[in-house]
Amino acid sequence: xSEESTLADLQEYxxxxxxxxFTTDIEQDTxxxxxxxxxxxxxxxKKNEPEFLLDFRLEAFRYWQTLEEPEWAKVHxxxxxxxxxxxxxxxxxxxxxxxxxVDPELLETYNKLGIPLEEQKMLAGVAVDAVFDSVSIKTTxxxxxxxxxxxxxxxxxxxxxxxxxxxxxxxxxxxxxxxxFATLNSAVFTDGSFVYIPKGVRCPMELSTYFRIxxxxxxxxxxxxxxxxxxxxxxxxxxxxxxxxxxxxxxxxVVELIAFDRAEIKYSTVQNWYPGDKEGKGGIYNFVTKRxxxxxxxxxISWTQVETGSAIxxxxxxxxxxxxxxxxxxxxxxxxxxxQQADTGTKMVHIGKNTKSTIISKGISAGRSDNSYRGLxxxxxxxxxxRNYSQCDSLLIGDQCGAHTFPYIDVHNTSTSVxxxxxxxxxxxxxxxxxxxxxxxxxxxxxxxxxxxxxxVLNELPMEFAVEARKLLAIxxxxxxx
Amino acid sequence: xxxxxxFPLLNAINELETHFxxxxxxKAKLQETGLPTVRDEAWRFTDxxxxxxxxxxxASTDTEFEDTDKWWSKGIVNAVTVPYxxxxxxxxxxxxxxxxxxxxxxxxxxxxxxxxxxxxxDKTPFVDLNHVLAxxxxxxxxxxxxxxxxxxxxxxxxxxxxxxxxxxLVIAESFSRVQIVxxxxxxxxxxxxxxxxxxxxxxxxxxxxxxxxxDDSKTAFHIASIFVKQYGDSQYINHAVQFGAHVGRxxxxxxxxxxxxxxxxxxxxxxxxxxxxDTHSLVHHAMPHCESHELYKGALSEKGQGVxxxxxxxxxxxxxxxxxQTNRALLLSDNAKVNTKPxxxxxxxxxxxxxxxxxxxxxxxxxxxxxxxxxxxxxxKAMLTVAFTAEAIADxxxxxxxxVIDDMLIEHFSN
Numbered sequence: 090x091s092e093e094s095t096l097a098d099l100q101e102y103x104x105x106x107x108x109x110x111f112t113t114d115i116e117q118d119t120x121x122x123x124x125x126x127x128x129x130x131x132x133x134x135k136k137n138e139p140e141f142l143l144d145f146r147l148e149a150f151r152y153w154q155t156l157e158e159p160e161w162a163k164v165h166x167x168x169x170x171x172x173x174x175x176x177x178x179x180x181x182x183x184x185x186x187x188x189x190x191v192d193p194e195l196l197e198t199y200n201k202l203g204i205p206l207e208e209q210k211m212l213a214g215v216a217v218d219a220v221f222d223s224v225s226i227k228t229t230x231x232x233x234x235x236x237x238x239x240x241x242x243x244x245x246x247x248x249x250x251x252x253x254x255x256x257x258x259x260x261x262x263x264x265x266x267x268x269x270f271a272t273l274n275s276a277v278f279t280d281g282s283f284v285y286i287p288k289g290v291r292c293p294m295e296l297s298t299y300f301r302i303x304x305x306x307x308x309x310x311x312x313x314x315x316x317x318x319x320x321x322x323x324x325x326x327x328x329x330x331x332x333x334x335x336x337x338x339x340x341x342x343v344v345e346l347i348a349f350d351r352a353e354i355k356y357s358t359v360q361n362w363y364p365g366d367k368e369g370k371g372g373i374y375n376f377v378t379k380r381x382x383x384x385x386x387x388x389x390i391s392w393t394q395v396e397t398g399s400a401i402x403x404x405x406x407x408x409x410x411x412x413x414x415x416x417x418x419x420x421x422x423x424x425x426x427x428x429q430q431a432d433t434g435t436k437m438v439h440i441g442k443n444t445k446s447t448i449i450s451k452g453i454s455a456g457r458s459d460n461s462y463r464g465l466x467x468x469x470x471x472x473x474x475x476r477n478y479s480q481c482d483s484l485l486i487g488d489q490c491g492a493h494t495f496p497y498i499d500v501h502n503t504s505t506s507v508x509x510x511x512x513x514x515x516x517x518x519x520x521x522x523x524x525x526x527x528x529x530x531x532x533x534x535x536x537x538x539x540x541x542x543x544x545x546v547l548n549e550l551p552m553e554f555a556v557e558a559r560k561l562l563a564i565x566x567x568x569x570x571x
Numbered sequence: 572x573x574x575x576x577x578f579p580l581l582n583a584i585n586e587l588e589t590h591f592x593x594x595x596x597x598k599a600k601l602q603e604t605g606l607p608t609v610r611d612e613a614w615r616f617t618d619x620x621x622x623x624x625x626x627x628x629x630a631s632t633d634t635e636f637e638d639t640d641k642w643w644s645k646g647i648v649n650a651v652t653v654p655y656x657x658x659x660x661x662x663x664x665x666x667x668x669x670x671x672x673x674x675x676x677x678x679x680x681x682x683x684x685x686x687x688x689x690x691x692x693d694k695t696p697f698v699d700l701n702h703v704l705a706x707x708x709x710x711x712x713x714x715x716x717x718x719x720x721x722x723x724x725x726x727x728x729x730x731x732x733x734x735x736x737x738x739x740l741v742i743a744e745s746f747s748r749v750q751i752v753x754x755x756x757x758x759x760x761x762x763x764x765x766x767x768x769x770x771x772x773x774x775x776x777x778x779x780x781x782x783x784x785x786d787d788s789k790t791a792f793h794i795a796s797i798f799v800k801q802y803g804d805s806q807y808i809n810h811a812v813q814f815g816a817h818v819g820r821x822x823x824x825x826x827x828x829x830x831x832x833x834x835x836x837x838x839x840x841x842x843x844x845x846x847x848x849d850t851h852s853l854v855h856h857a858m859p860h861c862e863s864h865e866l867y868k869g870a871l872s873e874k875g876q877g878v879x880x881x882x883x884x885x886x887x888x889x890x891x892x893x894x895x896q897t898n899r900a901l902l903l904s905d906n907a908k909v910n911t912k913p914x915x916x917x918x919x920x921x922x923x924x925x926x927x928x929x930x931x932x933x934x935x936x937x938x939x940x941x942x943x944x945x946x947x948x949x950x951x952k953a954m955l956t957v958a959f960t961a962e963a964i965a966d967x968x969x970x971x972x973x974x975v976i977d978d979m980l981i982e983h984f985s986n
Binding site for chain 1: 612616887890900902903904905906907908909910911912913914915916917918919920921922923924925926927928929930931932
């Protein structure tokens with residue numbers, strides 16, 4: 090294949106527009122731009138929150154004011170003016186009991202996104218807690234989950250109905266002092282999901298939330314908390330698409346997971362927020378703190394993520410392996426194109442005995458993007474028999490992009506084994522040639538090779554997500570060749 | 572940087588008059604930002620607070636020193652030795668044919684102008700400190716096409732309770748071949764600080780072997796910066812063995828500035844007691860068709876700490892780069908620590924780059940095999956540990972020295 094045709098193809102496909110870019114025109118109840126204690130009191134009051142949550146927010150805010158924005162990540166962006174963001178926005182209509190009351194325009198948005206709520210009810214298996222900007226509009230399958238004893242609701246509802254659980258677990262995995270963006274989130278978080286799986290319960294369905302950023306100039310500060318009691322199991326899916334915007338939007342979410350004895354939490358994400366246009370203008374800034382703690386013995390937390398969107402991704406889903414024999418997993422595909430920048434990876438902190446972790450990270454960079462893997466594997470002195478296997482592969486498409494790996498490995502005892510491997514290469518022309526001479530066109534051939542490259546990760550996704558993830562990769566990648 | 576921290580180590584520069592612009596710049600920079608602390612990313616795991624707090628005088632020419640034989644001395648008996656004592660050396664030292672020794676005052680202009688030419692922006696504050704405090708630059712010039720028959724041994728000796736800032740420039744002209752062994756020592760159980768800065772300019776087709784054996788006092792500080800600049804079809808082979816010093820650190824930066832150059836960086840670190848051995852390597856692949864190979868191995872006992880940070884930077888034009896890096900560490904004690912960070916930064920798409928890092932213990936099957944042949948577990952363990960570590964120096968061209976180091980490894984791990 091000639092270099093020229095390759096470049097032409099690259100051009101063609103990097104020109105592919107963001108297919109999910111549309112905005113919905115709904116009245117928003119938005120607080121004036123700016124961040125101060127009054128705004129935080131306003132948010133808390135608006136949500137009718139218990140006292141302890143307001144205290145938590147204010148404490149976080151006061152601490153946040155003493156912090157400086159971190160600069161260590163390999164991402165570059167103009168300084169964010171935190172006073173130029175509105176910290177609360179919600180659609181006007183609220184307290185809906187049935188779908189009829191839902192704003193038709195909103196339903197239309199969901200239809201475009203491919204999650205028609207009416208059909209969702211019929212489709213067995215997935216309950217959707219749809220978050221449109223900051224307030225949960227509709228929660229389905231509540232009843233069925235209730236029968237099983239599972240609590241799956243929006244964070245604000247949980248704050249009302251289960252304050253004791255929120256008080257007990259909020260900030261226990263990601264304390265408000267954790268990092269700049271987590272602290273900001275702790276001060277201004279607007280909504281999110283709360284999941285509680287009681288002892289011995291295997292959640293009867295996969296839980297899923299579609300996030301969507303809508304109003305211009307509003308940041309989205311989600312807070313998700315999942316607690317799995319002894320011997321329970323839950324699989325949680327999170328998926329995102331966002332409308333096309335010129336202005337950069339900030340997203341600083343916090344996700345906390347806690348798994349007790351023999352519990353298992355599987356957390357899957359497909360992230361496809363607006364990545365900015367071909368000139369690198371606009372796009373979402375995605376600064377997320379995700380962390381799970383395996384508190385109980387033989388507990389397991391598994392992160393799977395497919396990251397194709399956002400102008401900037403700054404995200405390190407981590408596992409603190411405290412319980413003996415606990416297991417942490419991280420499977421990731423991060424794809425960047427045009428001027429996207431991704432600095433993502435994981436932290437595996439081995440504290441308990443015989444803890445195991447697996448890291449499989451696949452980075453794909455195209456266009457003029459930068460894609461970094463940044464990870465930490467630490468085995469403390471007491472983590473005897475700890476075991477880690479890490480594999481970070483990068484695929485480069487085009488000669489303007491960059492792929493980087495920054496793995497940190499700290500071991501403090503003799504019986505730990507850590508293996509780390511990383512490779513960087515381009516799509517093999519031999520493979521493409523082989524497929525093409527079998528009559529498969531270039532575009533499909535690339536798609537096949539890339540899908541093969543990511544297969545280990547995609548296989549970890551639940552069925553519904555695997556389909557969406559493959560589509561997303563195809564949209565972002567098809568035809569590109571190095 | 573933390574402005575409240577004070578650095579008594581820098582007292583030596585305050586009263587000093589600078590003679591050149593670069594010295595004045597370095598001095599101003601140091602006075603403004605101070606020395607690194609654990610808050611700096613590149614020094615996160617290497618705690619040098621104890622060093623920063625030392626108020627040591629710079630060694631003078633009449634400082635007394637001791638030149639004792641070491642366990643490795645018999646490995647370099649056939650070499651030509653140039654002692655570099657407390658930052659000073661004898662300009663008239665005898666050297667084999669093809670090699671000339673200069674210092675700033677005696678070097679021809681075209682050599683003098685090359686001082687600093689291999690430095691890159693990856694300088695640590697200790698390079699600045701060397702700029703300000705270095706007394707006599709050692710310039711070794713290997714003439715064109717020279718095939719130097721004997722190993723040149725730069726023997727660094729430091730006295731107790733001083734700080735020393737040796738500076739070395741090696742220029743290997745086109746198609747020359749030279750082997751350089753650098754050793755560092757000081758009085759046992761004494762405290763001092765040695766901060767060598769070496770530059771290697773390896774011209775087209777030249778082959779340079781550079782072996783560095785750091786055997787400083789176990790209570791001393793050794794922070795070295797090595798900058799290598801390679802031109803077309805050249806080869807540079809580095810073997811760095813860290814044995815002594817309380818904190819021993821090598822910052823190696825190699826720039827492959829022209830096509831078809833090959834860079835090999837191998838190293839071995841053996842911290843025990845409370846030693847910290849740190850290696851920071853950075854290979855810049857600036858041009859296409861270059862190769863780099865790295866193999867670093869460490870065996871850590873007692874409260875020893877090993878830090879390894881190996882970066883490979885493939886620039887935009889460096890297509891067809893082949894870069895390979897391995898770091899393997901063996902922890903022999905629960906109180907030992909390893910911090911490893913292999914790092915790839917790649918901006919070219921047609922490259923083969925990989926790194927691997929493992930931290931672990933000896934292979935249980937190998938242990939079983941040896942024991943089933945009647946060996947005691949201790950003996951089996953020592954054998955395997957020696958074999959594990961010796962791999963890092965297996966390709967050392969100075970065979971006699973290598974054999975001596977092998978013997979040392981056997982002794983080191985038999986206890």
